[in-house]
Amino acid sequence: xxxxxxxxxxxxxxxxxxxxxxxxxxxxxxxxxxxxxxxxxxxxxxxxxxxxxxxxxxxxxxxxxxxxxxxxxxxxxxxxxxxxxxxxxxxxxxxxxxxxxxxxxxxxxxxxxxxxxxxxxxxxxxxxxxxxxxxxxxxxxxxxxxxxxxxxxxxxxxxxxxxxxxxxxxxxxxxxxxxxxxxxxxxxxxxxxxxxxxxxxxxxxxxxxxxxxxxxxxxxxxxxxxxxxxxxxxxxxxxxxxxxxxxxxxxxxxxxxxxxxxxxxxxxxxxxxxxxxxxxxxxxxxxxxxxxxxxxxxxxxxxxxxxxxxxxxxxxxxxxxxxxx
Amino acid sequence: xxxxxxxxxxxxxxxxxxxxxxxxxxxxxxxxxxxxxxxxxxxxxxxxxxxxxxxxxxxxxxxxxxxxxxxxxxxxxxxxxxxxxxxxxxxxxxxxxxxxxxxxxxxxxxxxxxxxxxxxxxxxxxxxxxxxxxxxxxxxxxxxxxxxxxxxxxxxxxxxxxxxxxxxxxxxxxxxxxxxxxxxxxxxxxxxxxxxxxxxxxxxxxxxxxxxxxxxxxxxxxxxxxxxxxxxxxxxxxxxxxxxxxxxxxxxxxxxxxxxxxxxxxxxxxxxxxxxxxxxxxxxxxxxxxxxxxxxxxxxxxxxxxxxxxxxxxxxxxxxxxxxxxxxxxxxxxxxxxxxxxxxxxxxxxxxxxxxxxxxxxxxxxxxxxxxxxxxxxxxxxxxxxxxxxxxxxxxxxxxxxxxxxxxxxxxxxxxxxxxxxxxxxxxxxxxxxxxxxxxxxxxxxxxxxxxxxxxxxxxxxxxxxxxxxxxxxxxxxxxxxxxxxxxxxxxxxxxxxxxxxxxxxxxxxxxxxxxxxxxxxxxxxxxxxxxxxxxxxxxx
Numbered sequence: 001x002x003x004x005x006x007x008x009x010x011x012x013x014x015x016x017x018x019x020x021x022x023x024x025x026x027x028x029x030x031x032x033x034x035x036x037x038x039x040x041x042x043x044x045x046x047x048x049x050x051x052x053x054x055x056x057x058x059x060x061x062x063x064x065x066x067x068x069x070x071x072x073x074x075x076x077x078x079x080x081x082x083x084x085x086x087x088x089x090x091x092x093x094x095x096x097x098x099x100x101x102x103x104x105x106x107x108x109x110x111x112x113x114x115x116x117x118x119x120x121x122x123x124x125x126x127x128x129x130x131x132x133x134x135x136x137x138x139x140x141x142x143x144x145x146x147x148x149x150x151x152x153x154x155x156x157x158x159x160x161x162x163x164x165x166x167x168x169x170x171x172x173x174x175x176x177x178x179x180x181x182x183x184x185x186x187x188x189x190x191x192x193x194x195x196x197x198x199x200x201x202x203x204x205x206x207x208x209x210x211x212x213x214x215x216x217x218x219x220x221x222x223x224x225x226x227x228x229x230x231x232x233x234x235x236x237x238x239x240x241x242x243x244x245x246x247x248x249x250x251x252x253x254x255x256x257x258x259x260x261x262x263x264x265x266x267x268x269x270x271x272x273x274x275x276x277x278x279x280x281x282x283x284x285x286x287x288x289x290x291x292x293x294x295x296x297x298x299x300x301x302x303x304x305x306x307x308x309x310x311x312x313x314x315x316x317x318x319x320x321x322x323x324x325x
Numbered sequence: 326x327x328x329x330x331x332x333x334x335x336x337x338x339x340x341x342x343x344x345x346x347x348x349x350x351x352x353x354x355x356x357x358x359x360x361x362x363x364x365x366x367x368x369x370x371x372x373x374x375x376x377x378x379x380x381x382x383x384x385x386x387x388x389x390x391x392x393x394x395x396x397x398x399x400x401x402x403x404x405x406x407x408x409x410x411x412x413x414x415x416x417x418x419x420x421x422x423x424x425x426x427x428x429x430x431x432x433x434x435x436x437x438x439x440x441x442x443x444x445x446x447x448x449x450x451x452x453x454x455x456x457x458x459x460x461x462x463x464x465x466x467x468x469x470x471x472x473x474x475x476x477x478x479x480x481x482x483x484x485x486x487x488x489x490x491x492x493x494x495x496x497x498x499x500x501x502x503x504x505x506x507x508x509x510x511x512x513x514x515x516x517x518x519x520x521x522x523x524x525x526x527x528x529x530x531x532x533x534x535x536x537x538x539x540x541x542x543x544x545x546x547x548x549x550x551x552x553x554x555x556x557x558x559x560x561x562x563x564x565x566x567x568x569x570x571x572x573x574x575x576x577x578x579x580x581x582x583x584x585x586x587x588x589x590x591x592x593x594x595x596x597x598x599x600x601x602x603x604x605x606x607x608x609x610x611x612x613x614x615x616x617x618x619x620x621x622x623x624x625x626x627x628x629x630x631x632x633x634x635x636x637x638x639x640x641x642x643x644x645x646x647x648x649x650x651x652x653x654x655x656x657x658x659x660x661x662x663x664x665x666x667x668x669x670x671x672x673x674x675x676x677x678x679x680x681x682x683x684x685x686x687x688x689x690x691x692x693x694x695x696x697x698x699x700x701x702x703x704x705x706x707x708x709x710x711x712x713x714x715x716x717x718x719x720x721x722x723x724x725x726x727x728x729x730x731x732x733x734x735x736x737x738x739x740x741x742x743x744x745x746x747x748x749x750x751x752x753x754x755x756x757x758x759x760x761x762x763x764x765x766x767x768x769x770x771x772x773x774x775x776x777x778x779x780x781x782x783x784x785x786x787x788x789x790x791x792x793x794x795x796x797x798x799x800x801x802x803x804x805x806x807x808x809x810x811x812x813x814x815x816x817x818x819x820x821x822x823x824x825x826x827x828x829x830x831x832x833x834x835x836x837x838x839x840x841x842x843x844x845x846x847x848x849x850x851x852x853x854x855x856x857x858x859x860x861x862x863x864x865x866x
Contacts, residue, residue, distance in 0.1 A: 004771065005767055007770060016699070017699055017700060017703055020697065020699045020700055021700055021770070024693060024700065027690075028693065031686070031690060035682070036686075039661055039664065039679065042661070042664035042667070042669065043664065043669050043671075046664065046665070046666060046667050046668065046669050047669050048670045053668035054668070054859045055666055055855075056666065057855075058666065059605075060659075060662075061605075064606075064662070065659075068655065069651055072650070073647075076650060077647065079647065079696075079697050080647050083643060083696075083699040083701075084639075085699070086698065087630075087636070087639060087643075087702060091636055106476070140469075140471055140472040141469060141472070145706070147772025148772075150702065152631050152703060153633070154633055156633050157471065157561070158560025158561070158566065161633045174781065178705075178707070180396075180464075180465045180467075180469065180775075181472060182476060182477065183392055184392055185778075186774075186777035187392070288561075
């Protein structure tokens with residue numbers, strides 16, 4: 001990779017961000033030229049010729065003050081609105097996005113495809129498909145940053161954050177950790193490989209087919225003896241989980257909650273936080289007993305437990321990170 | 326034979342000799358000099374760290390120091406420069422010295438408290454130095470949790486304690502300024518006759534008093550989690566890591582205004598004196614300082630656009646951040662308009678003032694980029710942000726600090742600095758600064774993350790340019806140290822008002838007598854009325 005002054009555009013978002021940048025650059029250039037020009041002109045035109053000079057005092061001008069407050073303010077509101085709309089796009093994943101789970105830890109990225117393959121510090125994705133990442137960290141805060149996609153999202157321990165992108169160009173792009181995370185922060189980098197869909201399919205099948213996330217989750221579900229209480233037919237001491245994902249759950253305190261990934265995660269790690277109406281708070285916490293990857297697998301398994309078969313990628317979109325109290 | 330030297334007037338410098346007369350002084354002017362020596366010391370420590378960082382980044386492979394050492398270097402560079410240099414810089418030196426004189430007071434309202442403030446800064450500084458010598462700290466100056474509370478094995482608490490103590494220095498200075506401005510103004514010195522330097526320091530003092538306690542609370546919480554293992558920020562203990570960021574930036578964003586508002590105050594003085602004009606839109610400039618102080622408390626969330634904060638919170642903070650941009654822009658426009666039909670001198674302080682306006686304009690305009698949600702996602706935590714805040718805090722605050730130091734040096738010491746060398750320093754610093762930090766905007770947009778010890782090869786050219794600039798900048802910063810020291814002995818005698826300036830500080834001897842004024846002045850006209858100092862009107866232009 002040679003020397004360059006402007007980053008590659010490799011996602012649908014990248015040109016949007018760059019157009020916004022060009023608008024701001026133009027506005028900045030206008031003000032810079034205007035201010036510098038005025039200063040140079042005045043400094044030369046009105047340079048002091050005699051130490052006895054006494055220029056006439058000017059007190060100011062209300063119309064001018066209004067003019068140079070209102071015009072820049074109007075301009076900044078354009079920046080605000082445009083910027084917010086690009087931000088909104090960058091945080092609203094399409095419903096048909098390919099779901100990939102990410103676990104960050106000092107100092108590596110672990111990425112898991114729904115179809116099974118796991119990758120470390122590398123991510124292979126197909127061209128032209130939206131990709132949605134659900135991310136968490138095992139230790140400190142990290143940040144998932146792909147400059148060529150103009151995408152960045154902090155990865156926070158104890159919660160899930162999401163981001164998405166749709167690659168528009170095949171190639172190999174930097175993945176950086178952008179939030180300082182300790183000793184080998186600058187080594188926490190990787191590569192995103194954007195491939196033609198057929199190459200991606202070949203890559204997927206060429207991988208030693210690992211178990212899918214949901215399959216691993218089912219195994220973990222058995223190992224942890226979850227089914228002792230969460231009986232599939234609902235006769236257990238705890239609610240049955242089939243069809244849970246995406247449904248609305250009534251809670252013991254009278255409120256209701258939509259069962260998304262964050263809710264399921266919280267119910268595994270802090271079961272007492274939201275107790276389902278009609279059940280006792282019996283469940284022990286699994287905090288510290290299940291790794292973040294394990295939680296992701298359990299979540300995927302529970303998502304897969306539909307009474308009627310549902311496409312796995314139909315995860316409902318959550319706006320940005322979901323942070324539980 | 327009677328010589329002039331024998332009859333030298335008593336002034337604050339010759340009023341007493343010996344260590345005790347300095348270490349126990351209650352004279353705000355002497356305390357200002359104690360601060361000056363202290364922060365100059367810290368500036369050079371911070372500068373050494375910066376030098377090592379820039380040398381390391383000449384090579385992409387991280388082969389000068391280990392990554393552990395590199396992380397400590399940028400952390401300590403930030404901690405020292407922000408908490409022990411920039412925050413005290415203008416208020417504690419130029420503010421301490423000239424705020425009372427400008428309003429015609431004999432001292433600050435609480436002289437003993439003023440001395441205590443200096444001791445607190447020194448004690449805080451000693452803790453920070455202890456932490457550095459004992460092994461350093463590697464959390465970044467931002468101390469993000471849970472890294473700082475659970476994962477770092479370095480001297481987090483000692484450093485944080487140093488910052489905690491120095492924070493009280495800042496609070497007490499602010500308190501002293503507020504009371505002084507309210508209670509100690511000379512007869513006739515109404516609020517709207519005060520120099521804009523005083524207005525700027527008043528606004529700064531509000532932030533110091535209201536904001537700094539939040540930093541203190543945050544530090545206590547970090548220490549409580551680190552030492553007592555209370556679950557506050559670490560999710561493994563039930564805490565919330567992002568809560569820390571809210572608390573930290575609630576102080577640390579307004580802290581940027583603690584650094585830049587006094588600089589703006591200096592600028593108003595310089596632009597007025599060296600164009601011999603009343604500041605255009607005086608009251609607008611005065612109120613814009615207060616507006617910045619207030620609005621500055623409402624924008625902290627713009628540091629958290631990618632932290633997982635809600636989409637709508639992000640939009641609110643972006644919107645408010647654009648609000649705070651306006652009063653800063655208004656100041657720049659008014660300074661520029663002040664030059665119109667002025668009598669513009671190119672003396673060194675004015676060159677620094679021009680440098681400030683240039684660099685601050687670029688720093689401020691790039692602030693619009695980082696306040697813009699769609700762009701900030703890409704550039705946050707990259708070198709773009711590093712360049713942006715250096716343009717504000719170094720390009721802005723330090724240019725103004727040096728400009729102010731040149732401007733008031735004759736008053737502080739009674740002697741002139743060498744004009745030729747001083748002009749050279751302003752030029753060298755301006756060129757060196759831009760060469761150091763402009764390439765970092767490009768680096769940042771390319772995607773170079775900050776705080777990277779090792780980086781991809783394609784960024785090397787721009788890093789080399791930046792390091793080259795830093796060496797020019799280092800020369801620029803060394804020059805004033807040398808010629809200021811030289812001028813103490815060999816500089817021309819300044820006289821009481823070498824610039825034909827209007828402030829009350831120029832109506833008394835240089836250096837000033839211990840109690841500033843033989844008689845408390847009575848103020849009869851507004852600030853910047855040059856017809857009072859120049860009797861003959863010569864047509865301009």
